[in-house]
Amino acid sequence: MRFRPTAIGYLRSDISGSRQAWDESRIRTTAALHGFDFAKLIVIDGRTPKPLLAGLKSTITRLAAEAVFVPNTQHFDTGTVPTDLLAVAAVITIDPPTTYPRTATDAQR
Numbered sequence: 001m002r003f004r005p006t007a008i009g010y011l012r013s014d015i016s017g018s019r020q021a022w023d024e025s026r027i028r029t030t031a032a033l034h035g036f037d038f039a040k041l042i043v044i045d046g047r048t049p050k051p052l053l054a055g056l057k058s059t060i061t062r063l064a065a066e067a068v069f070v071p072n073t074q075h076f077d078t079g080t081v082p083t084d085l086l087a088v089a090a091v092i093t094i095d096p097p098t099t100y101p102r103t104a105t106d107a108q109r
Contacts, residue, residue, distance in 0.1 A: 004035060004036060004037040005035070005036055005037065005065075005066035005067065006036065006037050006039050006063055006064060006065045006066055007031045007034075007036035007037065007038055007039065007065055007066060007067040007068065007069055007092075008038070008039055008040045008041065008042060008056075008059060008060065008063060008065045008067075008068055008069070009024070009027035009028065009031065009038065009040070009041040009042065009068070009069045009070070010041075010042045010044070010056055010068050010069070010070050010075065011023050011024065011027065011041075011042075011043055011044070011070060011071055011075050012043075012044050012045070012046040012052075012075045013043055013044065013045050013046075014045055014046045014047055015046065015071075015074055015075050016071065016075075020043070023071040023094075024041060024043075026071065026094050027041065027069045027070070027071065027094065028041070030069055030092070030094050030097075031067075031069050031092075034067075034092065036066070036067060036069075039063050039065065040059060040063065042055065042056055042059060044056075046077075052077065053076075053082060053084070053085060056068070056085070057084070057085065057088055060088050060089045061088065065089055066089060066090060066102075067089055067090040067091070067092055068085070068089050068090070068091050068092070069092050069093075069094065070091060070092070070093055070094070071093070071094050071095060072093050072094065072095050072096075073093055081093075081100045083103070086100055086101070086102055086103045086104075087102070087103055087104040088102070088104065089102055090102045
């Protein structure tokens with residue numbers, strides 16, 4: 001049995017808008033092409049007052065996900081990949097295709 005690392009997808013519906021279904025499909029397809037076992041897609045409405053990344057980081061930990069696939073960095077509040085997210089998982093954007101490696105060691109995770 002071959003081991004495939006786990007990945008999740010993340011997008012904000014307020015950013016994707018009418019492209020949401022397309023973004024969801026691209027996340028799943030890109031994760032598969034990178035050899036990941038796609039476990040979950042998290043869709044958030046960024047207009048909520050809740051901290052958006054808290055649930056994402058909790059899901060990463062619960063599923064032992066190695067990577068998060070996102071349409072682009074605009075799906076994060078600052079338009080950049082949060083450093084505290086990179087402490088728990090790699091982030092892979094689809095447009096442009098970029099990999100932001102996880103910065104923490106396994107002991108820190």
